[in-house]
Amino acid sequence: MKLMRVGDPGREIPAVLAEDGRIHSLSGLTPDIDGAFLEAGGAERARTALARGELPEVDPTGLRIGAPLARPGKVVCIGLNYRDHAAETGAAIPTRPVVFMKDPSVVVGPYDTVLIPRTSVKTDWEVELAVVIGREARYLDSPSDAAAVIAGYAISNDVSEREFQLERSGQWDLGKSCETFNPLGPWLVTADEIDDVQALDLNLAVNGEARQAGSTKDMVFDVAYLVWYLSQYMVLRPGDVINTGTPAGVALGLPGTPFLRDGDTVELSINGLGAQHQTFRDA
Template identity: 80%
Template sequence: MKLMRIGAPGAETPAVLAEDGRTYALAGLTEEIDGAFLASGGVDRVRRALAEGTLPRLDAAGLRVGAPVARPGKVVCVGLNYRDHAEETGAAVPERPVVFMKDPSTVVGPYDRVLIPRGSVKTDWEVELAVVIGREARYLASPAEAAGCIAGYAVSNDVSEREFQLEYSGQWDLGKSCETFNPLGPWLVTPDEAGDVQALGLHLAVNGGVRQNGDTKNMIFDVAYLVRYLSQYMVLRPGDVINTGTPAGVALGLPGNPYLRAGDTVELSVDGLGTQRQTFIDA
C-alpha cells in the first residue's frame, strides 16, 4: 500500500494510491498521516476501507505531492553506511553507525524546490532509503522486534552543505539542517509492498547525468540493525524518520566536486518506492 499527502503546503489531503492505480482520499478515516495515525492502527484501517470500497476517489492530476508523513518528531540520519561512499570521501569504514540528527522541518515534498543556502558553495545530493517508524521503539532486543516497529519506507534526498558540515566546525547538523534539505516521498510504502528492502536499487541523476547507482544490499548496517541500534540510545516514536545512508557518487567524492548550483535539477529514485525531482534555487 502507498500512502501519500496531496495538496498545498500545510493543507495536504491524506490519500492512498491503490493497486488499481487510482487515488483515494482518506476522508472519514483521518485528517492527517502522522505519528498519531500510525500509532493508532491507521494503516490497517485504510487497508480495510480499501477492501470494502468505501473510500472516495480523489482526482490528484496536477496537484502538488507533499511529504508522505506530516511533522516527523525527529529525523535521525546514518552517515557513511555504504562502504563505497566511505571510501570515496576518504573516511574510515565505521565500526559502529555514525549517527546525527537533522531538523525535522527540513522535510518537504518530493517535487518541491530546494533552497541553496546563502553563502553556500558546496551543496550536495544524497539518495537514501528512509524508514518511517510506526510504533514506539525503546531498547529493542532483536531484528524481528525492530522490523515490527516499521510503518513503511520512502525515498529521501539527504541534501547536505559540505562546507558547513565538514569545514566550519565539524558539526554535521549545521550542513544538514538548512531549509528544505530533506525532500521525502512521494509515498510511504508499507513493508508488505516494499518487499526485501536490502535488495533495492538507488539511483540519482543531476541534469540528466547519472551520479549515483547503488543498492541497499551494500549497506554496512542493515535496516533492522539500525532500528534496533538506535532504540538503545533514544526512543523512536511513530512518525519519526530514519535516513539510512547513501551509496557512492556524491559531489564530495567526484572528480572536480560538481556541487549544485541554482537551476540544477536532481532526479532520484529507489526501486519500488517512487521517484523524486527537485530544481535547486538560491535562498
C-alpha cells in the same frame, strides 16, 4: 499500501494510491498521516476502507504531492553507511553507526523546490532509503525485533551543504538542517509491500547525468540493526524517520564534479518506492 499526502503546503490531505493508479482521500478516516495514525493501525484501516470502496477518489489534475508523513517527530540520520561512499570520501568503514540528527522541519515534498543557502558553495545530493517508525521502539532486545516497529519506507534526499557540514563546525548539523533539505516521498510504502529491504536499488541523476547507483545490500549496517541500535540510545516513536545512508556518487567524493547550482535538477528513485524530481534554486 502506498500512503501519501496531497495539496498545497500546509494544507495537504491524507490519501492512498490504489493499485490502478487512482488517488483516494483518507480524510474521512484521519486528519493526517502522522505518528498517531500509524500507531493506531491506520494503514490497515485504510486498506480495508479502500477494498470496500468507501474512499472518495481525488482528482489528480494539477495536484501537488507533499511529503507522505506529516510532522516527523525527529529525523535520525546515519552517515558513511555504504562501503563505497566511505571509500570515496576517504573515511574509514565505521565500526559503529555514525549518528546525527536533522531538523524535522526541513522535510518537504518530493517535487518541491529545494533552496540553496545564500552563502553555499557546496550543496550536495544524497539518495537514501528512509525508514518510518510505526510503533515505539525502546531498548529492543535484538535486531530481529525491528520489523515489528517499522511502518514502512520512503525515498529521502538527504541534501547536504558540505562546507557548512565539514568546515564550519565540529558537528554535521549546520550542513544538514538548511530549509527544504529533505525531500521525502512520493509515498510511504508499508513494510509488507517490500519483500527484501536489503535488495533495493538506489539511483540519482543530476541534470540527466547518472551520479549514484547503489543497492541497500551494500549497507555497512542493515535496517534491522540500525533500528535496534538506535533504540538502545533513544526512544524511537511513531512518525520518526531514519535516513539510512547514501551510496557512492556524491559531489564530495567526485573530484571535479560541480556542486549544485541555481537551476540544476536532481532525479532520484528506489525500486518499489517511486521517484523524486527537484529543481534547486538560490534562496
